[in-house]
Amino acid sequence: MTANPDCELVLDTAYFSRWLGAAHRLFERESARLTALDAAIGDGDHGANMVRGFRAVTAGAEQTLASCPGDLLTQAGTALTNSVGGASGPLFGMALRRTGKRLGSEPAVSAVRFADALRSGAQAVGKLGGAVPGDATLLDALLPALDALDRELASGAPVFAAFDAARAAAREGADATEPMRASKGRASYLGERSVGHQDAGANSVVLLFEALTMAADPQGQPDPVAAAEQVEDARPAGAPAGRSGGRVGVVLVSHSRDVAEATAALAKAMVGSGDLAPVRAAGGTDDARIGTSAELIHAAALEADQGQGVAVLCDMGSAVLTVRALLGETDGRSMPSGTRIVDAPFVEGAVGVVVTASAGADLDMVVAAGEDARGYRKV
Numbered sequence: 001m002t003a004n005p006d007c008e009l010v011l012d013t014a015y016f017s018r019w020l021g022a023a024h025r026l027f028e029r030e031s032a033r034l035t036a037l038d039a040a041i042g043d044g045d046h047g048a049n050m051v052r053g054f055r056a057v058t059a060g061a062e063q064t065l066a067s068c069p070g071d072l073l074t075q076a077g078t079a080l081t082n083s084v085g086g087a088s089g090p091l092f093g094m095a096l097r098r099t100g101k102r103l104g105s106e107p108a109v110s111a112v113r114f115a116d117a118l119r120s121g122a123q124a125v126g127k128l129g130g131a132v133p134g135d136a137t138l139l140d141a142l143l144p145a146l147d148a149l150d151r152e153l154a155s156g157a158p159v160f161a162a163f164d165a166a167r168a169a170a171r172e173g174a175d176a177t178e179p180m181r182a183s184k185g186r187a188s189y190l191g192e193r194s195v196g197h198q199d200a201g202a203n204s205v206v207l208l209f210e211a212l213t214m215a216a217d218p219q220g221q222p223d224p225v226a227a228a229e230q231v232e233d234a235r236p237a238g239a240p241a242g243r244s245g246g247r248v249g250v251v252l253v254s255h256s257r258d259v260a261e262a263t264a265a266l267a268k269a270m271v272g273s274g275d276l277a278p279v280r281a282a283g284g285t286d287d288a289r290i291g292t293s294a295e296l297i298h299a300a301a302l303e304a305d306q307g308q309g310v311a312v313l314c315d316m317g318s319a320v321l322t323v324r325a326l327l328g329e330t331d332g333r334s335m336p337s338g339t340r341i342v343d344a345p346f347v348e349g350a351v352g353v354v355v356t357a358s359a360g361a362d363l364d365m366v367v368a369a370g371e372d373a374r375g376y377r378k379v
């Protein structure tokens with residue numbers, strides 16, 4: 001035990017809610033800078049994406065009052081995943097959701113517990129996006145920040161000094177992405193030309209750590225929504241939003257044609273800005289009765305296929321069995337290569353899959369985003 005006055009400091013729901021509010025304010029303020037960074041090597045929407053995401057986080061937190069830090073962060077992560085539209089949504093969303101889950105239902109947590117939960121969030125981001133240190137992504141700021149946080153807390157530093165050391169390490173990590181060649185995300189499509197530019201997502205990580213310190217002060221919290229300005233999307237006119245080789249396709253298989261079509265419409269509406277992944281509804285039988293049609297599913301998969309794989313969501317029973325059977329066929333009616341069933345609840349999974357596919361993510365990431373919906377708790 002050290003002699004630090006705040007070594008026993010616990011972080012409660014009010015603190016984390018101030019954290020999210022402070023982060024929202026910073027994203028509103030820094031949106032143009034983040035977007036400019038992304039415009040140099042990506043598609044110029046990162047600032048707008050983070051603002052859209054944190055507006056959804058704030059709106060969600062006002063609507064549903066969380067009873068503990070874990071629930072608050074899980075809920076915020078889900079809001080990010082569902083609202084952003086770019087790759088940063090599922091990635092930062094996963095980070096917060098996993099952090100929240102790891103915190104469980106304790107009413108307040110120590111900084112050491114929080115650091116441990118953030119670490120599991122970072123690991124989940126690595127798994128989801130497949131990036132490793134040196135790929136010039138948000139992980140290049142997040143991992144050094146977490147190392148610094150662990151180090152400072154272990155040496156008995158006061159909590160807010162440790163948070164500030166983590167922010168400084170994130171800043172250094174973000175700066176260090178400049179000479180790196182991006183090999184994940186849209187920036188990777190530029191190859192060598194990505195060298196010489198800082199990663200936008202890494203700069204967002206710096207803001208999240210800066211917000212941890214701002215949240216220490218219960219007084220200094222103006223309403224982030226009041227500070228909100230119109231967010232510009234600096235994507236150059238006509239700039240391609242997706243990878244040149246197409247996107248992962250999505251097929252929604254329900255017993256009901258109406259359910260499949262309405263779910264497709266809902267998921268597409270959640271994408272926000274940007275180009276949509278190909279989404280096809282394959283509900284009901286050929287003659288529009290309740291049931292499943294292998295013909296319709298097969299045709300939908302061929303239509304949705306752009307050469308990047310196809311993610312299939314099914315509701316139950318024969319929908320699942322028919323898709324499984326089609327995947328086993330090797331002649332005549334074989335499915336496009338890289339077709340996979342997403343093991344997830346239909347509606348929530350569809351939203352995660354369509355949002356992530358529209359962001360240009362690869363098949364593994366799209367399937368993981370859909371399957372993450374299995375863990376959404378509603379009570």
Ligand code: ADP
Nearest residue numbers: 046049086087088129131137138184185200201
């Ligand atoms: P998009 O790339 O879909 O336009 P954003 O511009 O909002 O989405 O976010 C881009 C940021 O997301 C990048 O700067 C990078 O930090 C992060 N990113 C993209 N792909 C990955 C990945 N596979 N793993 C980790 N981080 C990634």
Ligand code: MG
Nearest residue numbers: 042043045046
């Ligand atoms: Mg972008």
